Amino acid sequence: xxxxxxxxDLFEHHVSARGVEVHLFRTRKFKAVQLVWMAEAPLDAGxxxxxxxxxxxxxxxxxxxxISDLAGRCEELYNTDLLSAVTACGPTQVxxxxxxxxxxxxxxxxxxxxxxxxxxxxVLHAPPLVDGRFRADHFEQERxxxxxxxxGLADDKHVFAYRRMVETMHAGTPWALHSWGTVDDALALDxxxxxxxxxxxxxxxxxxxxxxxDVEREVALAAADRxxxxxxxxxxxxxxxxPELPVREVHRVTEREPLNQSKLVLGFRMRVAALPGAxxxxxxxxxxxxxxxxxxxxxxxxxxxxxxxxxxxxxxxSTLVVQAGIDPGKAARVEELVLDELRRLADDGLDDxxxxxxxxxxxxxxxxxxxxxxELVQFTHYGLMTGRATVLDDAIARVQAAKKEDVxxxxxxxxxxxxxxxxxxxx
Amino acid sequence: MKLSVVDNPLGEPVLHGTAAxxxxxxxxxxxxxxxxxxxxxxNFGSVDRVSAADGQPVPEGLAHFLEHKLFEDxxxxxxxxxxxxxxxxxxxxxxxxxxxxxxxxxxxxxxIDLLLDFVxxxxxxxxxxxxxxxxxxxxxxxxxxxxxxRIFFGLLGCLYARHPVRDNIAGTVxxxxxxxxATLRRCYDLFYHPTNLCLTVSGPVDPGQLAALVEADQAAxxxxxxxxxxxxxxxEPAGVVTPRWTERLPVSxxxxxxxxxxxxxxxxxxxxxxxxxxxRVLLDVLFGRSSRAFQDLYGEGLLDETFAASxxxxxxxxxxxxxxxxxxxxxLEQRLRDVFARALxxxxxxGAHRRIRNKLYGMLLRATDSPETVCYELLSDHFRDAxxxxxxxxxxxxxxxxxxxxxxxxxxxxxxxxSVVLPTES
Numbered sequence: 001x002x003x004x005x006x007x008x009d010l011f012e013h014h015v016s017a018r019g020v021e022v023h024l025f026r027t028r029k030f031k032a033v034q035l036v037w038m039a040e041a042p043l044d045a046g047x048x049x050x051x052x053x054x055x056x057x058x059x060x061x062x063x064x065x066x067i068s069d070l071a072g073r074c075e076e077l078y079n080t081d082l083l084s085a086v087t088a089c090g091p092t093q094v095x096x097x098x099x100x101x102x103x104x105x106x107x108x109x110x111x112x113x114x115x116x117x118x119x120x121x122x123v124l125h126a127p128p129l130v131d132g133r134f135r136a137d138h139f140e141q142e143r144x145x146x147x148x149x150x151x152g153l154a155d156d157k158h159v160f161a162y163r164r165m166v167e168t169m170h171a172g173t174p175w176a177l178h179s180w181g182t183v184d185d186a187l188a189l190d191x192x193x194x195x196x197x198x199x200x201x202x203x204x205x206x207x208x209x210x211x212x213x214d215v216e217r218e219v220a221l222a223a224a225d226r227x228x229x230x231x232x233x234x235x236x237x238x239x240x241x242x243p244e245l246p247v248r249e250v251h252r253v254t255e256r257e258p259l260n261q262s263k264l265v266l267g268f269r270m271r272v273a274a275l276p277g278a279x280x281x282x283x284x285x286x287x288x289x290x291x292x293x294x295x296x297x298x299x300x301x302x303x304x305x306x307x308x309x310x311x312x313x314x315x316x317x318s319t320l321v322v323q324a325g326i327d328p329g330k331a332a333r334v335e336e337l338v339l340d341e342l343r344r345l346a347d348d349g350l351d352d353x354x355x356x357x358x359x360x361x362x363x364x365x366x367x368x369x370x371x372x373x374x375e376l377v378q379f380t381h382y383g384l385m386t387g388r389a390t391v392l393d394d395a396i397a398r399v400q401a402a403k404k405e406d407v408x409x410x411x412x413x414x415x416x417x418x419x420x421x422x423x424x425x426x427x
Numbered sequence: 428m429k430l431s432v433v434d435n436p437l438g439e440p441v442l443h444g445t446a447a448x449x450x451x452x453x454x455x456x457x458x459x460x461x462x463x464x465x466x467x468x469x470n471f472g473s474v475d476r477v478s479a480a481d482g483q484p485v486p487e488g489l490a491h492f493l494e495h496k497l498f499e500d501x502x503x504x505x506x507x508x509x510x511x512x513x514x515x516x517x518x519x520x521x522x523x524x525x526x527x528x529x530x531x532x533x534x535x536x537x538x539i540d541l542l543l544d545f546v547x548x549x550x551x552x553x554x555x556x557x558x559x560x561x562x563x564x565x566x567x568x569x570x571x572x573x574x575x576x577r578i579f580f581g582l583l584g585c586l587y588a589r590h591p592v593r594d595n596i597a598g599t600v601x602x603x604x605x606x607x608x609a610t611l612r613r614c615y616d617l618f619y620h621p622t623n624l625c626l627t628v629s630g631p632v633d634p635g636q637l638a639a640l641v642e643a644d645q646a647a648x649x650x651x652x653x654x655x656x657x658x659x660x661x662x663e664p665a666g667v668v669t670p671r672w673t674e675r676l677p678v679s680x681x682x683x684x685x686x687x688x689x690x691x692x693x694x695x696x697x698x699x700x701x702x703x704x705x706x707r708v709l710l711d712v713l714f715g716r717s718s719r720a721f722q723d724l725y726g727e728g729l730l731d732e733t734f735a736a737s738x739x740x741x742x743x744x745x746x747x748x749x750x751x752x753x754x755x756x757x758x759l760e761q762r763l764r765d766v767f768a769r770a771l772x773x774x775x776x777x778g779a780h781r782r783i784r785n786k787l788y789g790m791l792l793r794a795t796d797s798p799e800t801v802c803y804e805l806l807s808d809h810f811r812d813a814x815x816x817x818x819x820x821x822x823x824x825x826x827x828x829x830x831x832x833x834x835x836x837x838x839x840x841x842x843x844x845x846s847v848v849l850p851t852e853s
Contacts, residue, residue: 029459032793055732067725071716075782078789102789137726145731148752151679157572257677258851261568290515291506301504304561307569325569360513360533367532371462371798424572 008393010370011210011380012217016224018231023380024220025212025373031106033113033213035120036083036098036377037227039205040236040385043093043174048146048181049189049197054084054097056134056142056194057123065128065135073119078102080116082123089385090240090316091174095201097124103214113215117223124227125202133191134198147186153178157422161263162323165420168253169267175243175317203229206236208381212373239387242318245269251418259424261325264334267418268320268342274413275315276388278362278398283410284313285358286350287341288322292357294341295322303337305330316386320414328424335419342411349408358407362399366392428452428638436819439795441805442634448645449622449655453805453815454637455629457798463535463630464798465528467546468806470625470656471618472523473596474744478617479659487591488563488598489614491520492606495559497527500550505541514538522592523658523741524810528799535632536640543626543644549615551608564600574676578684578848581672582748585844586688588668590661592744620653621645627805629798658743665690666841673847681849682733683756685763688842689745696812697821703740704818705825705833706747710736711786712779712830713766714749719776720766729759741811747837756847767838775830787822 014022041050064070074080080101087094101116128135154160163178170176180186209227211220225231247269274280288295288311299309309324322338350358369376369392376392383390389398433441433453442454476485498505498518509516514531527546531538570576580595587593597603628637667688691702714720714736724730734751753759794800808815 030796032796066722068717068719068722071721072782075715075717075786078792079786080789100793102792106792141726141728144728148680148731152752155574155678157677259677260571261565290510291504292510300562301558304558304565307562307565325565327565327568357507357510360510361515364513364515364530364532367461368530371460373796 009391010376014217014221016221016228018225018228019233019235020224020228021208021236022220022224023208023210024215024217025376026215026217027212028214030213030373031103032100032373033103033215034098034100034211034373034377035117035223036096036210037120037124038208038210038381039095039201040208041093041095041200041205043088043091043177043179045185046197047093047177047179048185049193050093050095050201051086051180052142052146052186052189052194053198053201054086054095055145056138057097057127057198058082058084059138059142060128061119061122062126062128063122077112077116077119078107080119082120086179088177088179089382090242092237092240092385093179095205105214113219114223117226121226125229134195136191139191139194143186143189146180147183150178150180150183150186157257157259157263158323158325161265161420161422162321164253164255164422165265165267165321165418166317168251168420169319169418170243170317173243203231204234206234208236208384210377210381212377236384240316240385242272242275242316242386244272245318245417247415248417250416253418254421254423256423256425259422262328262331262424263422264324264326264331265420266322266335266338266416267420268322268414269417270313270318270320270410271413272318274410275318278395278402279407279410280313280315282355282358282362282399282402282407284311284320285361286354286407287311287345287411289358290361292354292361294345294354295338298337298341299324299334303333305334305337309334315388331421331423339416342414345408345411350404352404355404355407359399359402363396366396366399428642430454430634430638433815435815437791437795437816439801439816441815444638446621446642446645448648448650450641450645451625451809452638452641453625453627453809454632454634455627455798455801455805456632456634457629458631460631460798461532462530462798463538463628463632464530464802465535465539465542465626465628466526466802466806467542467624467626468524468526468810469619470523470623470810471525472521473594474522474591475618475656475658476591477659478614479657480617480653483613485614486598486606486610487594487602488596489606489610490525491597492559492563492603493611493615494518494520494525494527495563496551496556496611497546497549499555500545500548505545508541509538512538512541516542520596522596524806526803526806528802530799535628535630536636539628539637540640540644543641546619546624547648549612549619551611553608556606556608556611560603560606563597563603567595567597567600570595570597574678574682574848577674577676578682578846579748581674582684582686582844582846583746585669585672585846586667586686586746587744588664590663590744618656620651622653622655625806625809627802627809629801660743663744667844670844671847672844673849675849675851677851678848679850680752681754681756681847682750682752683759684748684750684846685760686844686846687747687838688844689740689837690839690842691836692744693742697814697817699740699742699811700813700817701821701825702745702833703738704821705829706738706740706837708780708783708822708825709775709830709833710738710747710749711783712775713770717782718779724759724762729753729755729762760845764843767834770834771838775827775834777827780827780830784822787818791816791819
């Protein structure tokens with residue numbers, strides 16, 4: 001089944017014979033070609049078993065059973081990068097496999113894309129099983145690595161502080177969960193649970209496949225069916241809805257670690273109705289999204305309180321996040337400044353200059369995507385999952401049509417919900 | 428300015444010109460792209476702590492401080508003017524260079540003009556220097572909490588006794604407190620002059636118009652006639668200072684970094700590039716994911732995906748680093764040393780060596796899809812006086828014997844040290 005599309009869309013959209021959504025951007029602009037295979041599942045109790053799969057499957061295949069065999073095969077394929085990652089979008093877990101390789105025309109006519117598809121198909125469908133089970137040594141070691149990786153999330157203190165704020169703000173909902181699962185769940189994983197997750201991944205889970213590069217439509221569709229397994233795949237679910245967060249008193253959490261710098265994270269609730277258009281990203285940019293923003297000017301430049309103080313919007317969680325690395329003892333002042341700037345935005349609005357700078361910054365971000373295949377795939381995938389614009393020209397047109405007053409008005413929608421402080425108490 | 432085509436083994440379109448002032452320009456036209464990326468670099472980084480021109484000391488962290496301060500002039504924050512043009516800007520300081528960048532999807536020439544202006548028209552006041560000290564102090568504290576940063580500089584402190592590569596690029600809270608406007612001006616004049624600068628641009632630009640813009644910019648500035656900065660040799664012993672550094676930090680798992688200090692120094696650009704490439708190929712053959720050692724150590728659970736091996740080489744210093752997260756740092760250290768010892772005894776796997784060319788070709792080719800990567804590569808090659816993308820032509824000439832010789836001259840017991848971060852005791 002093939003849809004007819006408006007010409008402005010960089011991607012062709014198809015559904016393969018085995019039910020895989022295929023999004024193809026055919027272009028000779030890049031020397032590389034990338035294929036990204038994204039399967040979706042609920043972010044539920046089974047997420048930890050599923051999150052083991054990308055690393056377990058890229059550990060080896062039936063014909064390249066050891067990690068060095070597989071790496072050697074990739075090197076021989078002009079250093080083909082095997083991609084593997086697990087992320088989340090709202091209450092949905094996204095398992096990502098794929099590859100980036102050199103376009104066939106730079107490989108002396110060798111069908112490199114097809115060879116890479118064959119390799120990825122083997123990764124997905126033909127691991128080095130023993131008696132129908134994952135090799136015990138591979139399984140146990142990758143489980144240990146997953147445990148280490150989850151524990152290691154606490155090593156980057158900016159990320160850790162952000163995670164703790166999210167866990168506090170969204171406690172009891174899927175939005176609080178990390179896509180990799182928990183240490184306890186990872187320690188308790190057994191082969192049968194992961195095997196069942198693999199069966200679902202290779203045969204059933206709904207999949208969106210993205211290809212960017214010099215690849216013909218028939219070749220891309222054949223690749224989708226080669227990767228799909230017996231199929232047919234379940235259709236991709238409807239869009240991920242952002243949560244309407246309950247109004248409540250501000251939650252405050254302070255934890256201490258032997259750090260030189262404290263990390264302050266403020267979580268603000270946003271009204272869901274305010275999020276779909278181009279205005280919300282523009283608001284986040286004007287408030288704290290770069291050197292022209294209110295927070296950069298006030299917190300860093302005027303008061304020298306932080307090397308960085310920025311705001312970002314998590315649309316699929318209806319959350320505005322402000323983060324700053326600060327001296328211990330300065331948290332109250334930084335919070336005061338952040339709230340003051342938000343209040344001033346709500347009361348007085350943006351001036352013309354701030355609005356135009358934010359608009360130019362957002363237009364630059366969007367136009368940059370045409371030259372950045374990985375980011376373009378992320379943008380399109382996120383748009384498909386959340387119901388936001390997926391056609392770049394549409395997104396650009398919306399930004400151009402946005403009105404200053406509508407952007408400023410979002411300041412009144414942002415309500416402080418959670419204040420998380422990771423207080424540094426290094427001697 | 429006359430532009431000439433620069434041949435290179437990737438066949439990437441590259442043009443080179445030199446303004447009458449001595450400023451070098453390298454252009455990578457790519458009309459099919461929307462975005463233009465430009466990098467203006469100076470051959471002045473954190474290791475430049477004595478001026479070759481006047482013998483005066485340069486305070487620790489000054490190159491990085493200058494990078495911060497150039498973004499502010501009498502009209503305010505330069506970033507705002509880039510934003511008005513629809514462009515974004517940034518800068519970074521390394522051991523041997525400072526680079527100012529701009530990225531835009533709008534008409535590129537006004538942004539490149541502004542890039543040339545703000546880097547070449549400094550404005551320093553003591554009040555603004557004082558304000559910046561607070562911001563940079565926060566940046567230093569941020570890096571002090573970064574275990575990767577700490578283990579890296581812990582290792583360099585083991586390897587180097589006197590060479591400034593051992594010092595934090597941003598300096599210390601104490602060292603930056605001593606910097607004032609007069610010091611910034613003095614150092615700026617020594618290191619930010621046309622023959623010490625290079626502009627690289629990749630994107631949908633008209634090379635002729637860009638050349639004319641640069642020439643007009645340079646013609647409007649007074650000629651200073653200063654020669655390019657030449658890094659003086661540092662009196663540094665061949666051996667390490669101390670074989671081990673250990674620190675406890677709030678991390679979930681121990682991590683190990685083994686370092687090897689380079690003792691073969693000097694040479695022209697091409698020989699430094701060849702030394703760097705030979706060492707990287709050697710490390711790839713011995714410790715890359717396709718190596719026997721990686722498979723064994725991964726299989727034993729001594730290393731994981733965080734493991735990396737790399738080499739950084741300059742005429743005046745160089746070092747190998749290898750390591751990652753591990754539950755058993757001492758055992759991993761011994762096994763890494765064993766891999767070197769076995770290679771010295773048994774030689775190098777010739778099959779692994781043959782795979783490297785395909786790998787390097789694929790890696791370099793894909794990297795050229797990124798305008799920023801191209802600009803950074805061109806800048807780095809220019810300051811090293813090496814031809815663009817020369818790794819691809821050099822790799823064919825590297826033999827198994829070259830790898831063995833590199834192994835023998837580089838991997839010496841007295842040049843090895845380790846840096847370890849352990850979790851804080853709870």
